Amino acid sequence: MKDIVRQKIGINVDVMDLLNEQIAKEAHSSSVYLAMASWCDHNGFSYSAEFFYKQSAEEREHMLKIFKFINENGGTAYSPQVSNISHEYNSLQDIFETALDQEIQISKSINNIVTKCRKVQDYGSESFLQWFIQEQMEEENQFRRILEMFDLMGTDGLALKFIDERIKHD
Amino acid sequence: MNLLYKSYFFASYQCDHSRSFYIDFGHKQIKLSFCQLLAIRQKLQAIDISSHFDMDLNSGGIEILSLCNREHLFVFDTLQVIDLKQLIKATFGILELNSLVAH
Ligand SMILES: [Fe+2]
Numbered sequence: 001m002k003d004i005v006r007q008k009i010g011i012n013v014d015v016m017d018l019l020n021e022q023i024a025k026e027a028h029s030s031s032v033y034l035a036m037a038s039w040c041d042h043n044g045f046s047y048s049a050e051f052f053y054k055q056s057a058e059e060r061e062h063m064l065k066i067f068k069f070i071n072e073n074g075g076t077a078y079s080p081q082v083s084n085i086s087h088e089y090n091s092l093q094d095i096f097e098t099a100l101d102q103e104i105q106i107s108k109s110i111n112n113i114v115t116k117c118r119k120v121q122d123y124g125s126e127s128f129l130q131w132f133i134q135e136q137m138e139e140e141n142q143f144r145r146i147l148e149m150f151d152l153m154g155t156d157g158l159a160l161k162f163i164d165e166r167i168k169h170d
Numbered sequence: 171m172n173l174l175y176k177s178y179f180f181a182s183y184q185c186d187h188s189r190s191f192y193i194d195f196g197h198k199q200i201k202l203s204f205c206q207l208l209a210i211r212q213k214l215q216a217i218d219i220s221s222h223f224d225m226d227l228n229s230g231g232i233e234i235l236s237l238c239n240r241e242h243l244f245v246f247d248t249l250q251v252i253d254l255k256q257l258i259k260a261t262f263g264i265l266e267l268n269s270l271v272a273h
C-alpha cells in the first residue's frame with residue numbers, strides 16, 4: 001500500500017493539531033495585548049499603549065507564520081476563534097505581570113510541541129519551531145526587565161510616569 | 171482498494187491508483203482527497219459527544235455534518251457519531267502505521 005499521506009503532507013498529523021492549537025493561542029495573545037493597549041490608553045500610559053499595540057501585531061504575525069507553515073506543507077490551518085478576553089486590570093504592574101505569565105505559558109506550549117516533534121521524528125516542524133523558542137526567550141526577558149523597573153522604582157504616580165516613558169525605548 | 175478500517179457502521183479505504191480515500195457510509199460511498207479526509211477528522215474531533223447525553227445541549231442527540239465543501243450532508247445519531255469518530259481515529263492510526271513500514 002502506498003504511503004499517500006506522506007505524499008500529501010510533510011508534517012505529522014498530530015503535530016499539525018498542536019500547531020493549530022498554537023495558532024489559537026497566538027491569536028488569543030494578540031487580542032489580550034489589544035485589550036491591554038486599550039487599558040493603558042484609558043489610564044494615561046500612552047507609551048505602554050503603543051508598546052502593546054506593537055505586541056499585538058507581533059502575535060498576529062506569529063499566528064500567520066504557523067498558519068502558512070501548516071498550509072504550505074499540505075496540512076490544513078484553521079482560522080481561530082478568540083474568546084475570553086479580559087479588559088480588567090488592577091494596575092500597570094498587574095498588566096506586565098499578566099503579560100509575562102502569558103508569555104511563559106506560550107513558551108511551555110511551544111516546548112510541548114517540540115517534544116512531540118521529537119517523539120514522532122517530525123524534524124521539519126521541530127526546526128521550524130526553533131525560531132519560536134528563541135523568540136519566546138526574548139519576549140520573556142523583555143517583560144522581566146520591565147517588571148524589574150517596578151521593583152526598583154516603586155508604584156507611585158511619578159514612578160509609573162517614569163516607567164511608562166522608559167517603555168518607549170524598549 | 172485497500173481496506174483501512176471497518177467499524178460497526180462504516181468502513182474506510184485507500185485507493186493507490188487515484189491517490190485518494192473512500193468512506194463507505196452504508197447507503198453511499200464517497201471519495202475523499204487527503205485534504206477532505208483531514209477536514210472530516212477535524213469536524214469529528216470538534217464534536218463533544220458528552221453533549222448528546224445532556225438534554226439542554228443536544229436534546230435530539232443528532233449531529234448534522236456537511237462534508238467536502240457541502241457536497242454531502244449527513245445526519246448521524248449518537249451511536250453513529252461514536253462509531254464514525256472511532257473509524258476516523260483508527261483510520262489515521264493505520265495510515266501512520268503504514269507510513270512507518272513504508273519507509
Ligand atoms: Fe507569540
Ligand SMILES: [Fe+2]
Nearest residue numbers: 029059103139
Ligand atoms: Fe509573545
